[in-house]
Amino acid sequence: MSTISLRSVSVVLGGQRVVEEVALELEAGEWVCLIGPNGAGKSTLLRAIAGLVPFEGGILLGGEPLPGLSRREVARRLAFVPQSPLLPPDFAVSEYVLLGRTPYIGPFGSESRHDVAAARRALDRLELGAFADRRLHTLSGGEQHRVVLARALAQEAPLLLLDEPTTALDIGRQQQALELVAELRAQGPLTVLSAMHELTLALQYADRLALLSGGRLVAVGAPAEIATESLLAEHYAADVQVIENGDGPVAVVPRRRT
Amino acid sequence: MTPAARLPIACAALFFVSAALIGLLVGPVDLGIAAILRTSLSHIPLLHVHSRLSDSDRAILWQLRAPRVVLGALVGGMLALAGASYQGVFRNPLADPYLLGIAAGAGLGATLAIVYGRETVHAYDLIPLAAFAGGALGVVAAYALGRSASGARSTASLILAGVTVASFLTAIQTFVQQQHSQSLQEVYSWILGHLDTAGWHEVALVAPYIAVSAIVILLHRRVLDVLSVGDEEAASLGVNVGRTRLLVVVFATVGTAAAVAVSGLIGFVGIIVPHAIRLLLGPSYRLILPLSLLGGAGFLILADVIARSVMSPAELPIGVVTAFFGAPFFAVVLRTSRSFS
Numbered sequence: 001m002s003t004i005s006l007r008s009v010s011v012v013l014g015g016q017r018v019v020e021e022v023a024l025e026l027e028a029g030e031w032v033c034l035i036g037p038n039g040a041g042k043s044t045l046l047r048a049i050a051g052l053v054p055f056e057g058g059i060l061l062g063g064e065p066l067p068g069l070s071r072r073e074v075a076r077r078l079a080f081v082p083q084s085p086l087l088p089p090d091f092a093v094s095e096y097v098l099l100g101r102t103p104y105i106g107p108f109g110s111e112s113r114h115d116v117a118a119a120r121r122a123l124d125r126l127e128l129g130a131f132a133d134r135r136l137h138t139l140s141g142g143e144q145h146r147v148v149l150a151r152a153l154a155q156e157a158p159l160l161l162l163d164e165p166t167t168a169l170d171i172g173r174q175q176q177a178l179e180l181v182a183e184l185r186a187q188g189p190l191t192v193l194s195a196m197h198e199l200t201l202a203l204q205y206a207d208r209l210a211l212l213s214g215g216r217l218v219a220v221g222a223p224a225e226i227a228t229e230s231l232l233a234e235h236y237a238a239d240v241q242v243i244e245n246g247d248g249p250v251a252v253v254p255r256r257r258t
Numbered sequence: 259m260t261p262a263a264r265l266p267i268a269c270a271a272l273f274f275v276s277a278a279l280i281g282l283l284v285g286p287v288d289l290g291i292a293a294i295l296r297t298s299l300s301h302i303p304l305l306h307v308h309s310r311l312s313d314s315d316r317a318i319l320w321q322l323r324a325p326r327v328v329l330g331a332l333v334g335g336m337l338a339l340a341g342a343s344y345q346g347v348f349r350n351p352l353a354d355p356y357l358l359g360i361a362a363g364a365g366l367g368a369t370l371a372i373v374y375g376r377e378t379v380h381a382y383d384l385i386p387l388a389a390f391a392g393g394a395l396g397v398v399a400a401y402a403l404g405r406s407a408s409g410a411r412s413t414a415s416l417i418l419a420g421v422t423v424a425s426f427l428t429a430i431q432t433f434v435q436q437q438h439s440q441s442l443q444e445v446y447s448w449i450l451g452h453l454d455t456a457g458w459h460e461v462a463l464v465a466p467y468i469a470v471s472a473i474v475i476l477l478h479r480r481v482l483d484v485l486s487v488g489d490e491e492a493a494s495l496g497v498n499v500g501r502t503r504l505l506v507v508v509f510a511t512v513g514t515a516a517a518v519a520v521s522g523l524i525g526f527v528g529i530i531v532p533h534a535i536r537l538l539l540g541p542s543y544r545l546i547l548p549l550s551l552l553g554g555a556g557f558l559i560l561a562d563v564i565a566r567s568v569m570s571p572a573e574l575p576i577g578v579v580t581a582f583f584g585a586p587f588f589a590v591v592l593r594t595s596r597s598f599s
Binding site for chain 2: 047050051052070071072073074075076079080082085086087088089090091092095096099100102103105107108109110155
């Protein structure tokens with residue numbers, strides 16, 4: 001069964017059609033990367049799926065249409081990690097990760113023992129047990145990234161939406177961030193939809209790439225089908241070389257023009 | 259309540275009870291702490307404790323000091339709680355209970371009542387009523403203006419709308435005040451804040467509003483923690499951000515307007531008490547909200563003790579006391595705390 005169905009989804013923001021009739025199905029356990037130039041509508045599409053911006057068309061989460069689901073039901077089905085999460089500085093890591101249990105706690109309730117255990121599991125899965133009492137602002141960038149993922153995992157949602165998970169990280173941290181997601185997928189059923197700029201990383205980690213351009217979905221398929229010099233040249237206005245080894249494409253590198 | 263929260267809450271409760279006892283004890287007539295405790299216990303049925311105070315002493319205690327202590331507790335607790343909740347829903351450490359035009363609106367209402375309401379039959383209750391209505395209207399105007407400017411999403415536009423409405427209402431208030439200079443003294447003393455007219459009547463007037471507001475705000479303590487990760491992320495965690503903000507603002511406003519209606523514009527409590535707690539105990543509203551209620555109540559009772567005793571029998575405006583002692587205290591907390599963000 002597909003965990004996300006997008007049926008002719010359009011989003012209008014400030015009078016502009018930012019996303020235009022996008023149709024896409026994600027199978028359970030799949031990792032799909034949204035790629036496309038700046039302003040293609042990647043982040044907006046993710047925010048529409050998370051129920052954060054109004055849309056036209058149909059979005060189904062686990063077979064249920066999105067407008068019919070309450071906010072809490074959506075939050076139990078998907079965890080959304082924005083590009084630059086707001087980390088309240090003095091919060092302890094464990095307090096922050098516990099906020100991920102919000103969809104299971106009544107509006108005026110507080111955490112049950114079960115919620116505390118779920119947050120603990122999320123911390124352990126990301127090897128953050130030793131950091132539980134540290135304050136968020138004392139962590140390094142890479143540690144903060146893991147803490148945000150732990151909060152998303154504490155939601156125990158089958159679907160993870162990542163908006164630009166590698167932006168502003170150095171190449172080592174980019175690799176760590178994506179390896180982490182790959183490990184989490186290996187440990188349990190997790191469907192991932194991420195918006196990414198780094199094409200080399202996208203084609204290495206994703207099962208499928210979905211190329212957005214001008215708000216439209218122009219191509220979907222295995223990395224070898226999408227990461228082609230002609231498609232990238234057309235939609236990114238870029239002169240690139242796709243480097244392949246025996247198994248398929250492994251890198252996208254720009255070609256200097258002058 | 260988590261075990262970690264029990265100690266701070268117990269300490270704050272102890273501070274509040276001590277402040278209340280000091281409030282009952284201090285005054286021109288020395289009643290003695292033992293007698294005060296005895297007469298307090300005599301009101302509890304089945305204990306069979308008898309008060310040894312004379313009738314006049316008992317009147318001083320129950321008709322003069324006790325209502326003043328209770329009103330100080332209600333007003334101080336409410337202002338601190340409202341300040342903390344405004345800081346939470348607006349994620350703005352400089353927010354205070356007067357942020358959205360309550361002060362200016364209540365000031366205008368009270369000024370109009372003082373200037374034009376002297377001859378009416380119920381002049382006694384007219385000032386609190388006018389102040390309450392003015393404060394509430396100020397916030398409604400600011401909220402409507404802020405929303406029309408940018409929808410419910412931006413808190414910055416709401417704050418700017420509050421500044422706009424406050425400036426406009428203050429202009430009108432100042433004009434009315436200057437036109438009726440014979441009332442200047444009365445208007446001025448109302449604006450500076452006071453508990454000197456406190457009686458059980460005032461307590462009964464505002465206690466229901468403050469009690470309901472406090473309960474509703476305290477119920478939101480965990481949700482305010484969730485809001486600290488930002489509107490969009492809080493929404494992605496299943497919180498209805500717009501509705502939460504509106505509910506908390508409405509009840510903080512009702513409670514603050516009630517407090518202001520009987521005590522005037524007592525400054526500083528709503529910003530200093532929550533901040534001191536945040537600096538000492540961290541950013542979680544699960545501690546900040548209940549401790550602001552207790553801490554604000556105790557703080558204002560003590561400020562009132564100082565206001566009525568340093569120049570006795572004359573009284574200082576309590577707003578002068580809260581600022582004079584609050585500011586240096588805040589400076590000390592600021593310097594000794596780990597971090598401030």
